[in-house]
Amino acid sequence: MPCALLANGNRSPETEAPSPLAPHIAVPDDMTEQNPFAGASRLSQVVIKMLKRFTMLLAVVASFTAPAAHADIVTVAQVLPLDGSLEMSTRSTAEAAEIYLRKVNDAGGVNSHTFNVVTVNASTNLETALRRTAETIRQHRPAALLNYYGSTRTSTLIKSSILEATRTPVIGANVSSTLVRQDPDNHWVFYVRAGVQAEAKKMVHQALSLGGRRVAILYQNDAFGEDGMRKSIDALNASGIQPVVSRPMSEAMMENAALAKIAEDVLRANAGAVLIFADSVNVGGFLRAYRERGGNAVVTTDSTPSADELVRASSPDLARGVCIAEVLPALAKRNTRLVRSFVADMTAAGRPDLAKSTTALEGYVSARLFVEAVRKIAGPVTGETVRTALQSRGPFDLGDFEVRYGPSQYEGSQYVDIGIVGHAGRVLN
Template sequence: MLLFVVRMGGARVQRRLVAMWTCAALLAGSAVPASAAELVVGQVAPMEDPASIGHQLRTGVEVYFEQVNRKGGVHGARLRLAARHRGTRAEEAVAKTRELLSEENPIALIGFMGTGPMEALLNAKVLDEAAIALVGARTGATVLHRPDRSRWLFHTRANYAGEVGKILRHADTIGARRMAVYYEETAFGAEALALVEKALPATSVALVEKVSYKPDEQLSEEAAQRVIRSGANAVLVAASSEAAADFYQAYKAGGGPGLVVALSTADGALMVRRIGAEAARGLGIAHVTPDPASRTLPLSRELQALERAGAVRPGQLNQGFAEGYVAAKVLVEALRRAGPQPTRARVRQALEGLSSFDVGGFTISYSATRRSGSDYVDIAILSRDGKMLR
């Protein structure tokens, strides 16, 4: 009946009906802005420092959006990233996200980061109340990867259980079976230690030492000496980039002989910047997206082609950039599947229907009961020139 009225009513009636539909959807808080020429996507993260992970994520998202816009956008609509800087306190993520939602009315969110801030967002019901999907949160916390934690959260990375399992299997394979764990005294560090202890029985690795540090009170030399005295020949590091770099420098300076691998929370470029390429040489880092410098996977070659074409500046290709780029690819595909008149609910439904989506040599898969889109984990080693080697 509605289609019959539109056909018979002429252009004026059609315009009125479109305006009514758009207005009603906006009042429901789930539609795109009134102008279909633009789709706004929101990001809240620490990003004032150009070297920060938040800024890297932002750059990766923006570069991919620009590639899409050059080809006509999504169903004719241009993509725009509305980014907001936040401080380090988890509560700021809640306030800034609510501010962004009110001011920009985004169709989706992307590139958030941190276990604490994401927990704060979910506890405050920000995503539920806005009925908005968040793609590509930079956290591997297993509790946040559970499908029952939030129906609006879609991860593009493996969880910390996957990272820990990969590191333990690698240590077992090379015969480094006396493990120490260096971890920060936060929920993240405690989870990493618990995951190690849970995964050990499936390997021949034994936990011989565990050393913690307070984030604002790093005692790297003392911690390194404890690990060395334990006789450990492998060390798993669950720490920030700065803490991981300081520990590794002290460990090597003290004669530590073992393999040291940090979880993906540590950024290779930031660690090299902190202690220098020579001091960082040999440190392993778990990667949850392909290394942009690799020649083996299509995604890496795609990023390198962008650099050659001038779309990416030299030095911008890093793990944070790649993670933002992957999240943007996934969200854009969902926006395409959501159709020319997307709503927040349709975007979520499109994401749940995304199965075996190839983002360049590895796949992202979601469902109504799966929110960890990827289980990709690799280990790379910093070379003497500060580059990552597989």
């Protein structure tokens, strides 16, 4: 199966030469990358204005050059941050999707269609990610984007109107934020996994059943973390409970002293359960600080950290016993057709490492959903026909895991389970 990796992740965005496949889009002078994470809100507005300048052009281009991919090669694209702290997770996601589509091609395709995957390094920088997304859509005219990553990136992409102008759906955006998932301006982004609202409800239920009524909440100091915190408090209040302590955690890697202070606050509150909405690095740091001080509360995280990431961020001993929200069937559940197929496909492709990765499973599921949508299209495969299939020809059974969309329903699943990290980082259910 044709497969290309564009935008070399080893180059910095400032020095990277424009790909010959994707002509350079000029960037305003005030959109430098001296500090990629500073002024994200201001930058988002500038990026949106920049992208809207291309919206009219893209709409015209799309009207004359939209691919009529009937009995032909259908292109899909993945624009992901493939470097930095997210690299291990996002590469697993992208590679698993490519492996599944390659398998479909090797079996003869679907309805005489085969698939070409273009995978682009979006960078961790918001401006670069939006620019590369626009370039990728304009140059390759994919029938869909798979596995778009992050609440801020996805929200900015929706607001830019580029998806509307080019009639390009996104399948499997990795977004937990309720505000983004329920954005009334969204007509093209389809979420596979459950969001933070469903996760928080399940996490609270688990905490109350295992750790009593004294619950602490730790949350990443951004829109995602605050959303998790608010939804957890709502779920606790429904049971007549208030959290005994609620503390924000930095988006960046926290210093040991700051993590120790949070651990001491949780200990002083005598919490029996701790709910955490944060990435694996800071969850691991908290576990070290908390367990070293004798903390023994039940720790439950949202689905952001995978078990193997938690083990790397802390240790096998510290991660053991941590509960993790799971928004897809657990890899340990070999009785589900989805998991059996995933493990078999990754192993057959010579990637048994991916067969153990929950983030790889997410990429695999997005690709599988795309193929099932194509299977229900009788004519040309375009972004428009893919969206119509998703909205009107479901539900889609992906292997004992079902997703369903509608004309104004973009969240396909509310499935949440809880796994417990066991020996050597294996998740038990």
